[in-house]
Amino acid sequence: MSLTAEARHLPDRGSRRGARVLRSWELLLGVIAVLIFVANTQASPYFLDPWNLSDATFNITEKAMIAFAMALLIVAGEIDLSVAGIIALASTAMGWALQFDVGAVGLVAIGLGVGLVCGLFNGLLVTRLGLPSIVVTIGTMSLFRGISYIVLGDQAFNGYPSDFAWFGRGYVFWVISFELVLFAALAGIYAIVLHTTNFGRQIYAIGNNPTAATFSGIRVARVKMILFVLTGVMSGVAAICLTARLGSTRPSIAFAWELEVVTMVVLGGVSILGGAGSILGVVLAALIIGMATFGLGLLNVPGIVMSIFTGALLIAVIALPRLYRLIRTGRAA
Amino acid sequence: MIGSFVRSREAILLAALVALVLLVETRFAGFAAPGNLTRILNDTSILIILALGQMLVILTRCIDLSLASNLALTGMVTAMLNAAMPGLPVGLLLAIAIALGLLLGAFNGLLVWKLEIPSIVVTLGTLTIYRGVIFLVSGGAWVNSHEMSAAYKALPRTELLGLPLLGWTGVAIVAAFAVGVNRTALGRAFYAVGGNPGAAIYTGIDVGRTRFWAFVISGGLAGLCGYLWVSRYAVAYTDVAGGFELDIVAACVIGGISIAGGLGTVTGAVLGALFLGTIKNALPVAGISPFWQMAISGAAIIVAVGFNARRQPGRVILKPEATR
DSSP, X not given: OGGGGGGGGSOOOXXXXXXXXXXXHHHHHHHHHHHHHHHHHXXXXXXXXXXXXXXXXXXXXXXXXXXXXXXXXHHTTOOOTTHXXXXXXXHHHHHHHGGGTOHHHHHHHHHHHHHXXXXXHHHHHHHTTOXXXXXXXXXXXXXXXXXXXXXXXXXXEEOOOHHHHHHHHOEEETTEEHHHHHHHHHHHHHHHHHHHSHXXXXXXXXXXXXXXXXXXXXXXHHHHHHHHHHHHHHHHHXXXXXXXXHSXXXXXXXXXXXXXXXXXXXXXXXOTTSXXXXXXXXXXXXXXXXXHHHHHHHTTOOHHHHHHHHHHHHHHHHHHHHHHHHHHHHHHO | OHHHHHHSHHHHHHHHHXXXXXXHHHHSTTTTSHHHHHHHHHHHHHHHHHHHHHHHHHHTTOOOTTHHHHHHHHHHHHHHHHHHOTTSOHHHHHHHHHHHHHHHHHHHHHHHHHXXXXXXXXXXXXXXXXXXXXXXXXXXXXXXXXXXXXXXXXXXXXXXXXXXXXXXXXXXXHHHHHHHHHHSHHHHHHHHHHHOHHHHHHTTOOHHHHHHHHHHHHHHHHHHHHHHHHHHHTOBOTTTTTTHHHHHHHHHHHTTXXXXXXXXXXXXXXXXXXXXXXXXXXXXXXXXXXXXXXXXHHHHHHHHHHHHHTTOOSOOSSOOGGGO
């Protein structure tokens, strides 16, 4: 992201110090998560009901799936604001294909395929033409959702087959939904990829210093291309789950989700400047957002007021440590 | 000087804009008539004003995603004050709107300046916070036309020499920017900070403070537009101008304001906004469903940014890795 070009002039973050800061960040998130959990159990007797908790996971599972891929992309110093647009387009394509009776497998293939093509398009614009991803994806965000509006206008696609609905409403075991299992599995896979593989280390290297990464033999453009495609595919997965859950497609589906996904990633401790962050942080951020919105919902707090909470939390968790440092250094000087 | 203008991106954008108007004119006579062009200018004034504010922020390598929420919040506050106390003079409401907008902008600016939080994070947060506060102050209720005083609704509609005051406000802000950005120390500082923050420090410019002022100015303009928007459409509700923040960025990008900072002109921002405004006005005239608008502006952004990227000025010593 060229907005953050200054990041390249930052001194290298030492790995040991970086790991320590990271650990304390996740500790902070963990403490917040526990506090919210305890506060919720005190605030409402309905919070600990297994089915209620299970229902609440749907608030975050789809967004978190995208957030995992987005985390990798942001660590690499890029961003994709078109994810919600991809959901709209993929969902529209699936709805359009209903008339051909393609069946659940066909619908899933279409959803994934549209996500892949959209991600490829973003990736090509960014890596081949060298355009800043924040601007490219603001453009494709409008383009992708705009195509949905052209196809659907004020209409909606309905009548998804019941075996397709399972992807959004099915339960694997007792209260454990298919989406929750998928969320957990993806969290594991992304954590392994980012934290234990060569590819994961390359992502950090690119985010910290793309020039140095280039000179150390990392194929920067290719890695970024893969990450854009991955983000597109994950948006396709989210589109499948969301469409199956809602049972209908409107062009306004998942509106403004891109900002919620980015909020989740940044709250999770991924540096918007690139080069730092962990999947565990993103998972914790997703849990915090999910539990907070669910708990406030039980208290009949309207959704828009919950968004104040999310926004304030985003700024507060980043501002407070900096404020503390500012005050401390101010006293020392 | 004329030669350099002809080769500039502004000239190309102007040519594209004229071609667009003429194209619609050939199919639907009267589109290019002065009366209709005035209407387009009037319709687009709010976008022009906000794009200019956003331009300052982008010049300093930041971004302000909270402008539309700021606009909606200040608009709601003025509408509620007007509904509760119809006797308050409109001038006072206007002052309150601008002051509130300045405050909301200053909050963004302080977080970026003092705590050095990336602007995209700050304004992503305040985008949702300001929007939520609208719901808190209004309780989710609407302020409708019949609750607003006649004077409140009349101001932007009052015509002067054939152009409503809304349009004149846009013209005045453009004029102020043309002078302020090019002829004042602060105006040049926005460019210096974005062009090379390190060099700006050595020339005695406080990078953080300059960014702060960019946010304050854009916030104040959003406050002004909050009153203009609500009084023009004569309704205030929580979702006013929802999603408009990205239209503003789009206008800047189409106008050739580089998202990397330090590069862009007032003419460019104005033309970028007018380009979007003309498309918006041309679609119904041409009988195209308004549902096409989003895809067209998205495509326009991609074309514009692709076009601008090839004309990077200055020396590129080490090419960014992404271009390989």
